[in-house]
Amino acid sequence: MNIHEYQGKSILKSFGVAIxxxxxxxxxxxxxxxxxxxxxxxxxxxxxVKAQIHAGGRGKGGGVKLAKSLDEVNEKASNIIGMQLVTPxxxxxxxxxxxxxxAQDVYYPGPSSTSEFYMSVLLNRQxxxxxxxxxxxxxxxxxxxxxxxxxxxxxxxxDPKTGLLPFQARKIAFNLGxxxxxxxxxxxxxxxxxxxxxxxxxxxxEINPVLKTSDDKIIAVDAKVNLDENALYxxxxxxxxxxxxxxxxxxxxxxxxxxxxxxxxxxxxxMVNGAGLAMATMDIIKLAGGDxxxxxxxxxxxxxxxxxxxxxxxxxxxxxxxxxxxxxGGIVRCDRVAQGVVDAYKSIGEIPVPIIVRLQGTxxxxxKKIIDESGLKVYSxxxxxxxxxxxxxxxxx
Amino acid sequence: MSVLxxxxxxxxxxxxxxxxxxxxxxQMIEYGTNVIxxxxxxxxxxxxxxRPVFNxxxxxxxxxxxxxxxxxxxxxxxxxAIMEAAEAGIGLVVCITxxxxxxxxxxxxxxxxxxxTRLVGPNCPGVITPGEAKVGIMPGFVFKKGRVGIVSKSGxxxxxxxxxxxxxxxxxxxAIGIGGDPIIGTTxxxxxxxxxxxxxTDGIIMIGEIGGSLEAEAARWIKDNNxxxxxxxxxxxxxxxxxxxxHAGAIIGGADDTAAxxxxxMAECGITVVDSPAVIGQTMAKVLSK
Numbered sequence: 001m002n003i004h005e006y007q008g009k010s011i012l013k014s015f016g017v018a019i020x021x022x023x024x025x026x027x028x029x030x031x032x033x034x035x036x037x038x039x040x041x042x043x044x045x046x047x048x049v050k051a052q053i054h055a056g057g058r059g060k061g062g063g064v065k066l067a068k069s070l071d072e073v074n075e076k077a078s079n080i081i082g083m084q085l086v087t088p089x090x091x092x093x094x095x096x097x098x099x100x101x102x103a104q105d106v107y108y109p110g111p112s113s114t115s116e117f118y119m120s121v122l123l124n125r126q127x128x129x130x131x132x133x134x135x136x137x138x139x140x141x142x143x144x145x146x147x148x149x150x151x152x153x154x155x156x157x158x159d160p161k162t163g164l165l166p167f168q169a170r171k172i173a174f175n176l177g178x179x180x181x182x183x184x185x186x187x188x189x190x191x192x193x194x195x196x197x198x199x200x201x202x203x204x205x206e207i208n209p210v211l212k213t214s215d216d217k218i219i220a221v222d223a224k225v226n227l228d229e230n231a232l233y234x235x236x237x238x239x240x241x242x243x244x245x246x247x248x249x250x251x252x253x254x255x256x257x258x259x260x261x262x263x264x265x266x267x268x269x270x271m272v273n274g275a276g277l278a279m280a281t282m283d284i285i286k287l288a289g290g291d292x293x294x295x296x297x298x299x300x301x302x303x304x305x306x307x308x309x310x311x312x313x314x315x316x317x318x319x320x321x322x323x324x325x326x327x328x329g330g331i332v333r334c335d336r337v338a339q340g341v342v343d344a345y346k347s348i349g350e351i352p353v354p355i356i357v358r359l360q361g362t363x364x365x366x367x368k369k370i371i372d373e374s375g376l377k378v379y380s381x382x383x384x385x386x387x388x389x390x391x392x393x394x395x396x397x
Numbered sequence: 398m399s400v401l402x403x404x405x406x407x408x409x410x411x412x413x414x415x416x417x418x419x420x421x422x423x424q425m426i427e428y429g430t431n432v433i434x435x436x437x438x439x440x441x442x443x444x445x446x447x448r449p450v451f452n453x454x455x456x457x458x459x460x461x462x463x464x465x466x467x468x469x470x471x472x473x474x475x476x477x478a479i480m481e482a483a484e485a486g487i488g489l490v491v492c493i494t495x496x497x498x499x500x501x502x503x504x505x506x507x508x509x510x511x512x513x514t515r516l517v518g519p520n521c522p523g524v525i526t527p528g529e530a531k532v533g534i535m536p537g538f539v540f541k542k543g544r545v546g547i548v549s550k551s552g553x554x555x556x557x558x559x560x561x562x563x564x565x566x567x568x569x570x571x572a573i574g575i576g577g578d579p580i581i582g583t584t585x586x587x588x589x590x591x592x593x594x595x596x597x598t599d600g601i602i603m604i605g606e607i608g609g610s611l612e613a614e615a616a617r618w619i620k621d622n623n624x625x626x627x628x629x630x631x632x633x634x635x636x637x638x639x640x641x642x643x644h645a646g647a648i649i650g651g652a653d654d655t656a657a658x659x660x661x662x663m664a665e666c667g668i669t670v671v672d673s674p675a676v677i678g679q680t681m682a683k684v685l686s687k
Contacts, residue, residue: 089639123499125609125646128506128580143651160507201500230472230645231498260643264635275577275643276551276606279632280674283656286635287673295636297643328553328560330536331424360560361536383564384557384675 001227003241004052006101008205008225011238015196018189018219020211022103024052031077032070034102046105049076051097054246056224057087063097066105073102098245106221110214116221117176118142119190120206121197124157130197132156132164132190136176138209164194178212185218193220200238201231250316257309259298266291268391269314269323269353271307273298273332281326284384288392293320301332304340311344315351322354322394326387329361338367342374354379354394358387399571400546400591400598401489401517402465404529409457409487410435411478412469414445421469421493421534422446428531433461454485467523467532468492475519476501483514490582491532492519499645502580509582516582520644522552522574533574543568545681546592548585549604550577550611550644554632554674558602561678567685570598577606577644586615593624600626600685602677603668607633608646608654613662620666626684629668630677631656 003011006024013019021042023034035047051063058064063085065076077100086094107114116138124131135153137145146153154175156168166187173186189210197205206224213219232239244252254261260275264282268290272278275297282292294314298306307325314323327337341357358381359367371380379394381387402408408425412418413435423446426432434449434457441452449461457463466482468475468490475494482490497519509516517524523533527540539556541563549555552574559569573588575581585603592598605612612631619627634656636642638649649655664670671680 123503123579125579126614128503130503146651160503198500201498203499228499230496231500233473234498262640262642264637266635272553274551274553275647276549276554276604276632277557277674279606279636279642279647280551280554280557280630282636283632283634284673284675292635295640295642328556330539330553330556331534361539361556384561385673388673388675 001229001232001242002054002246003225003227003238004054004099004243005050005223006052006099007241008223009220011200011225012193012196012220012223015199016192017196018185018217019223020103020106020219020221022050022101024099024101025077026081026099028074028077028081031100031102032074035067035070035073038102038104042104044104045108047073048103048105049073049080050101050103051080051083051085052099052101053085053090053095053097054243055087055089055095057089058085061085061087061090061094063087077102095246106211106213106219108214112214112216114214115212116209117212118145118208119193119210120204121194121202122204127157129160130158132158132172132194134172134176142208158194163198164191180216182212182216182218185216189218201228201234202226203228250313254296254313257306259296259306259310259313261313262295263317264292264294265319266293267319267321268395269293269317269320270326271296271298271310271314271323272326273300273328277326277328281324284388285324285391288388288395290322290391290395293317303336304343307337307340308344308347311348311351320353322356322391324387324391325355325357326384327359329359329364333362334359334367335363335370338370341378342370342376345376345378356381356387356390356394358382358384360384399526399529400595401524401571401573402526402530402532404431406465406530406532407431407433407461407463408465408467408530408532409433409454409461409463410467410469411454411482413437413450414440415469418469419446424537425531428537430530430532433457433463454482454487458485458487463487465489465532466491468494470494472496472498476505479505479516480508483509483512487514489515489517491517491521491523492582493521493523493534495520497578499579502578506580517573518576518582520578521576521581522555524571524573526571527569535572535574539563540572541568544570544597544599545602546570546595546598546600547572547602547604548588548592549574550606551604551632554604557674558604558677562602562681565678565682567682570595577646579609579646584614585611586618589615589619589627593622598625600628600681602681603627603629605629605631605659606644606647607631607636607642607656608648608650610653612659613653616663616666616668619668623667627668628677628681628684629660629663629670630674631659632674634672
């Protein structure tokens with residue numbers, strides 16, 4: 001589960017990770033009040049107004065602005081709140097900004113120069129252990145760094161029995177070229193960061209940039225925190241941080257019905273049991289000349305009610321020109337699913353797009369008979385190949 | 398001979414008396430699997446499905462000679478169940494449970510290292526050796542006995558592949574559903590090695606999906622050690638980056654995670670890669686007849 005920068009930072013801070021301080025605001029008035037309060041707390045002279053959306057690259061889209069006076073805080077917050085922010089990660093339609101984080105200016109002048117680093121904590125799937133990934137090239141797109149200068153990316157594996165050890169924290173600080181007080185601060189920073197990662201059941205932390213300030217403090221200027229959804233039952237306070245306005249409304253609705261649905265951009269909807277078969281069905285649609293409009297796994301119990309709900313979800317997408325239902329009936333009987341399709345069709349009324357139903361497995365023949373004899377505009381198939389050909393035929397019409 | 402499970406496997410069901418456990422244990426018994434009993438803490442000494450219930454896995458080993466366990470306990474308790482089975486000396490643990498926190502699986506992986514316990518799963522359909530033992534939730538009738546080994550991250554896609562194999566006039570030696578989580582016990586490579594060493598397996602079907610590097614690892618090993626034809630399919634050629642496709646591990650995080658990247662490596666390593674999941678069976682028939 002993704003959370004906002006301000007939420008991620010509050011979690012980090014609660015584990016002793018030094019952060020760029022800030023206060024979240026919903027309106028320009030609140031933003032100005034937040035700026036005043038932040039000045040009283042930190043002595044900051046300038047402020048950064050940061051759009052809070054679940055996507056990176058906010059600065060590139062104009063969602064992060066420096067304000068040098070309270071009037072400017074008001075102006076920038078007014079511009080950003082309510083804007084449709086387009087970043088490289090949002091897609092062309094962008095995301096609406098509902099909140100801004102008023103953050104302290106941390107690039108103030110001082111005895112030494114500032115430097116930016118990259119740091120993330122994540123699972124190394126190959127070893128089944130967490131790693132700290134870090135680089136001297138902070139503030140940049142890490143994929144780009146990995147491609148152009150892979151030798152500037154370092155990795156440190158965390159032994160689950162011990163956690164990050166002090167010598168590892170020192171190694172990280174050395175590799176980042178730090179010395180003196182900044183070195184000590186970095187060892188504290190990375191140690192606290194790993195502790196926070198493990199304690200919160202996170203699946204990824206990405207801090208980009210980690211800043212060495214001009215007075216040798218080490219702080220998280222941004223925080224991308226991704227929590228393991230399977231572990232949220234252990235963290236009800238974090239579960240409450242979910243912001244459904246950041247999610248696709250149809251995906252939220254599908255989730256409420258325990259349907260695993262991901263909206264895509266294509267023209268052929270699909271309804272499948274099992275995640276792997278669902279991905280494979282999307283691939284078949286593509287091979288047949290269409291583009292998948294969604295991923296939808298109805299799960300192990302594809303009964304009539306779920307089938308109907310799944311149809312309703314798929315039909316919310318106006319781009320859908322055809323629907324492919326692909327169920328491999330194992331424990332689920334195909335004839336029951338077929339009856340579910342027929343009932344759903346009648347219950348929804350006129351479904352304006354052709355439907356191809358492929359039912360294989362237990363009672364597949366009976367299922368095909370139910371579909372064929374229903375008198376509905378539904379094409380039936382048993383073999384996957386037949387279903388793929390039917391999709392191609394329907395798209396040509 | 399087959400791999401992992403056969404008619405002599407003595408299976409204990411952890412989470413025996415729960416809904417899932419009861420339903421699938423019944424199906425396994427009907428299939429003819431040698432289910433010796435189950436474990437439900439606090440219900441030891443009773444019977445369920447005409448078989449003894451034990452308080453601990455160690456009791457099931459001691460009193461009923463269990464050597465394989467299948468786990469249906471809820472996600473919050475599943476990691477503990479796996480480690481209990483390992484501690485009791487169970488050689489093969491098949492964990493069906495979906496939704497185990499990653500942190501718990503990191504602990505499990507650490508716990509199992511250096512022990513003689515093989516884990517299959519979690520979040521998997523299990524293992525079946527047709528006609529001998531079904532240790533999982535797959536529909537048994539789809540799997541007819543034969544000489545093609547199947548390793549797959551996906552449940553229904555495994556059934557699909559098995560069905561195509563049977564329709565193409567062949568059969569399955571053993572099918573291993575390894576699961577779609579980020580941390581799993583038996584990897585694609587380990588399953589492939591088992592099949593390469595199995596005299597009753599002539600060809601291997603390897604079904605993967607986006608995310609992780611298991612398929613590439615297996616492919617590189619196959620390149621150097623290939624003795625049998627391998628047909629491969631990767632689900633998710635049309636999946637967008639950064640979105641989780643149902644399985645916790647099915648997410649494109651980097652360039653190596655994509656279906657295209659995996660299919661390229663597999664093809665370079667001598668695997669017959671199919672674009673369409675509809676032609677897995679016929680392709681296997683073709684490469685085996687060469």
